[in-house]
Amino acid sequence: MSLVASEVEVEAAVDPAASKRVLGACPHDCPDTCSFVTTVQEGVAVKLQGNPEHRHTAGALCTKVSRYIERNDHPERLVQPLRRSGPKGSGRFEPVSWDVALDDIAARLGALQREDPESILPYSYAGTMGLVQGESMDRRFFHKLGASLLDRTICSSAGGEGLGYTLGGKVGMRVEFFAEAKLILIWGSNSIGSNLHFWRHALAARRAGARLVCIDPRKSETADKCDEHIALLPGTDGALAFGLMHQLIVNDWLDHDYIARYTLGWEALRERALQWPPARVAAVCGIPEQQVIDLARAYGTTRPAAIRLNYGMQRVRGGGNATRAVACLPALVGAWRQRAGGLLMSSSGQFPVRRAAVQRPDLLAGRLPRTINMSAIGDALLDRVRPVKAVVVYNSNPVAVAPDSAKVVAGFEREDLFTVVLEQFQTDTADLADYVLPATTQLEHWDIHASYGHTDVLLNRPAVAPRGEAHSNSWIFRELARRMGFDEPCFSDDDETLCRTAFAPEAVDFDELLAKGFATLKLPEAPYAEGNFPTPSGLCEFFSARLAAQGVDGLPDHVPNYEPAGSSTDFPLAMISPPARNFLNSSFVNVRSLRAIEVEPLLEIHAEDAAPRGIVDGATVRIFNQRGEYRCRAEVSPRARPGVVNGLGIWWRKLGIDGTNVNQLTSQRLTDIGRGPTFYDCLVEVEAVAS
Ligand SMILES: Nc1nc2c(c(=O)[nH]1)N[C@H]1C(S)=C(S)[C@@H](COP(=O)(O)OP(=O)(O)OC[C@H]3O[C@@H](n4cnc5c(=O)[nH]c(N)nc54)[C@H](O)[C@@H]3O)O[C@H]1N2
Numbered sequence: 001m002s003l004v005a006s007e008v009e010v011e012a013a014v015d016p017a018a019s020k021r022v023l024g025a026c027p028h029d030c031p032d033t034c035s036f037v038t039t040v041q042e043g044v045a046v047k048l049q050g051n052p053e054h055r056h057t058a059g060a061l062c063t064k065v066s067r068y069i070e071r072n073d074h075p076e077r078l079v080q081p082l083r084r085s086g087p088k089g090s091g092r093f094e095p096v097s098w099d100v101a102l103d104d105i106a107a108r109l110g111a112l113q114r115e116d117p118e119s120i121l122p123y124s125y126a127g128t129m130g131l132v133q134g135e136s137m138d139r140r141f142f143h144k145l146g147a148s149l150l151d152r153t154i155c156s157s158a159g160g161e162g163l164g165y166t167l168g169g170k171v172g173m174r175v176e177f178f179a180e181a182k183l184i185l186i187w188g189s190n191s192i193g194s195n196l197h198f199w200r201h202a203l204a205a206r207r208a209g210a211r212l213v214c215i216d217p218r219k220s221e222t223a224d225k226c227d228e229h230i231a232l233l234p235g236t237d238g239a240l241a242f243g244l245m246h247q248l249i250v251n252d253w254l255d256h257d258y259i260a261r262y263t264l265g266w267e268a269l270r271e272r273a274l275q276w277p278p279a280r281v282a283a284v285c286g287i288p289e290q291q292v293i294d295l296a297r298a299y300g301t302t303r304p305a306a307i308r309l310n311y312g313m314q315r316v317r318g319g320g321n322a323t324r325a326v327a328c329l330p331a332l333v334g335a336w337r338q339r340a341g342g343l344l345m346s347s348s349g350q351f352p353v354r355r356a357a358v359q360r361p362d363l364l365a366g367r368l369p370r371t372i373n374m375s376a377i378g379d380a381l382l383d384r385v386r387p388v389k390a391v392v393v394y395n396s397n398p399v400a401v402a403p404d405s406a407k408v409v410a411g412f413e414r415e416d417l418f419t420v421v422l423e424q425f426q427t428d429t430a431d432l433a434d435y436v437l438p439a440t441t442q443l444e445h446w447d448i449h450a451s452y453g454h455t456d457v458l459l460n461r462p463a464v465a466p467r468g469e470a471h472s473n474s475w476i477f478r479e480l481a482r483r484m485g486f487d488e489p490c491f492s493d494d495d496e497t498l499c500r501t502a503f504a505p506e507a508v509d510f511d512e513l514l515a516k517g518f519a520t521l522k523l524p525e526a527p528y529a530e531g532n533f534p535t536p537s538g539l540c541e542f543f544s545a546r547l548a549a550q551g552v553d554g555l556p557d558h559v560p561n562y563e564p565a566g567s568s569t570d571f572p573l574a575m576i577s578p579p580a581r582n583f584l585n586s587s588f589v590n591v592r593s594l595r596a597i598e599v600e601p602l603l604e605i606h607a608e609d610a611a612p613r614g615i616v617d618g619a620t621v622r623i624f625n626q627r628g629e630y631r632c633r634a635e636v637s638p639r640a641r642p643g644v645v646n647g648l649g650i651w652w653r654k655l656g657i658d659g660t661n662v663n664q665l666t667s668q669r670l671t672d673i674g675r676g677p678t679f680y681d682c683l684v685e686v687e688a689v690a691s
């Protein structure tokens with residue numbers, strides 16, 4: 001395993017007498033939320049290391065974040081406010097003072113507010129996961145303004161809501177107990193690439209005799225290291241889950257006592273599962289029948305059995321239902337009885353964050369603005385009925401990461417759209433802005449963090465002064481609020497106050513955070529050993545009355561993709577676009593040492609699909625469908641299964657081969673539950689082009 005343990009980034013001679021060590025937290029959108037220590041000498045960050053005192057970080061950082069100083073000190077950091085000086089998208093900007101920028105932005109937003117506040121849209125995601133720089137003063141500002149609300153669906157809402165219907169929330173096993181499991185299903189997750197600190201526990205379990213099974217269309221780095229790889233077709237996870245249930249039932253590998261006491265809807269689920277014999281599952285999933293049978297036997301007969309479900313399997317039409325189906329499995333075998341059994345998709349629901357105090361939705365004062373789905377931002381910006389007239393983007397790079405880029409770009413290119421982008425770098429989105437405001441990094445501001453992969457709270461203290469004239473998001477929204485005459489005292493809260501507001505003192509001891517950088521939530525070891533699920537019934541809800549009340553199926557089902565593999569002769573290949581290991585969504589693409597590892601945008605294609613198309617390894621290919629086209633380099637690779645191609649990573653468009661990226665091909669269609677994006681539900685054709 002390549003944990004970059006305690007890597008020294010800057011080879012400076014660190015003088016211990018003159019240097020200080022500052023405790024921080026990794027801000028990135030990753031389940032691991034590491035604790036790190038920055039060594040600062042004469043005001044300069046010279047070393048960044050994983051905190052050895054924090055048991056989840058265990059002194060080790062990933063390759064990306066061990067380069068955080070390189071990112072922080074990058075020569076292309078934005079260091080002053082910029083105002084557009086050429087046509088939209090021309091890339092021409094001129095520096096202006098903060099006063100000029102903020103006065104003008106406040107005046108323009110103020111004018112729109114008087115006309116129709118809902119013509120203003122905030123667009124943000126998890127560029128930082130911090131509760132302060134991610135979702136505090138900004139929310140207060142837009143609530144007071146009465147701006148359109150943003151439905152933040154782009155990552156996890158299908159799986160998150162699906163899990164919520166079955167288990168009651170984003171809750172599950174404690175990650176550390178995976179080390180004690182005897183069987184681990186790593187389902188829709190490339191843990192080595194995107195959840196490295198979980199992988200550590202999986203390896204510990206393996207050393208103690210556990211079997212690891214990876215369920216993923218791609219033969220990922222993680223699949224390489226597992227005992228078995230089940231390379232199902234994208235979007236067929238629900239069918240596989242039902243196949244496992246079928247076998248658990250016919251072989252009576254069930255915990256009848258657990259089912260009777262702690263679940264709801266068993267008879268109905270049983271009837272549905274019996275419609276999924278292994279042969280049918282094998283045909284739908286595109287895998288050998290024996291694999292279904294063997295996996296069911298392992299799951300039905302091994303204790304403790306744990307499932308690490310990740311978001312990779314829910315970015316398809318049926319993502320919500322598939323999550324619900326998988327979430328039924330632990331209850332059927334009573335896996336929850338043991339602390340090393342059960343399932344973990346996200347732990348974020350375990351944190352008692354005082355969101356209302358931090359975000360102040362009461363500032364809406366009874367108004368209920370319209371909600372715009374971030375996963376369909378292209379259509380939203382092109383909608384002429386009730387147009388968005390201003391968009392304020394922060395902690396996100398929608399032009400690169402949102403689906404159906406042609407429409408996203410056309411939307412942001414609108415001459416009549418007023419766009420403000422708060423950024424650390426000149427991203428594809430910043431290129432289309434009217435104002436670009438330089439934002440601080442995690443080494444330069446305060447923040448407090450929950451996690452979606454463990455159950456500790458982390459505090460981040462600033463280690464160095466902001467670069468140039470950069471300011472934190474919270475500062476920028478505070479200043480805009482002042483200029484717009486928002487005089488509620490909450491607009492004066494400083495960042496440390498916001499950090500202290502995030503958790504009640506009974507839940508998290510702030511002094512402990514100040515001293516150690518982290519604090520562990522007090523939680524039971526096997527929370528669902530005796531039911532107590534946070535659902536309305538307190539049971540694991542195979543059948544959800546809440547869903548039935550919405551007029552949809554109360555039971556999970558296998559919902560096929562919008563664009564199932566093999567369903568189109570024009571576009572015969574299914575494309576998934578999972579993360580590149582050395583990037584974090586579109587972050588780090590501009591960090592040279594990391595881009596040097598990834599080299600260039602890549603499409604993995606199986607030899608059986610490459611040969612008839614005359615595609616050789618290393619060839620430039622054109623990937624296309626009804627939404628667009630995109631060029632990159634082909635890698636003829638066993639990492640791709642026949643019929644499925646893997647377009648890795650979200651490259652900055654301008655750093656790709658032809659000024660586009662993989663999202664030129666993805667669609668804005670939404671998931672069955674949670675209104676999420678369907679990035680991995682995408683048919684394409686591929687052809688070799690003369691390079
Ligand atoms: N290095 C790195 N780490 C990251 C990220 C990154 O970009 N780079 N992204 C972060 C973010 S935003 C998130 S949300 C998290 C989790 O992010 P996820 O998107 O869950 O990332 P992965 O763990 O890579 O898991 C995706 C895996 O699911 C597989 N997959 C694709 N379609 C299907 C399917 O239909 N069924 C199944 N079973 N598998 C499928 C992919 O091949 C891939 O290996 O990771 C975070 N960590």
Ligand SMILES: Nc1nc2c(c(=O)[nH]1)N[C@H]1C(S)=C(S)[C@@H](COP(=O)(O)OP(=O)(O)OC[C@H]3O[C@@H](n4cnc5c(=O)[nH]c(N)nc54)[C@H](O)[C@@H]3O)O[C@H]1N2
Nearest residue numbers: 125126127128155395396397401422423439577585586587
């Ligand atoms: N095709 C395809 N598309 C995908 C995915 C996929 O697997 N395939 N994954 C999807 C997923 S899971 C997600 S979560 C989204 C992620 O999409 P985004 O949330 O947009 O994530 P990033 O691309 O990392 O962009 C975050 C930006 O925030 C900036 N930033 C970081 N910290 C700060 C700060 O403190 N202040 C300000 N102002 N800016 C800051 C960074 O410089 C960076 O440019 O992408 C989605 N898009």
Ligand SMILES: [Mo]
Nearest residue numbers: 029154155156
């Ligand atoms: Mo994500």
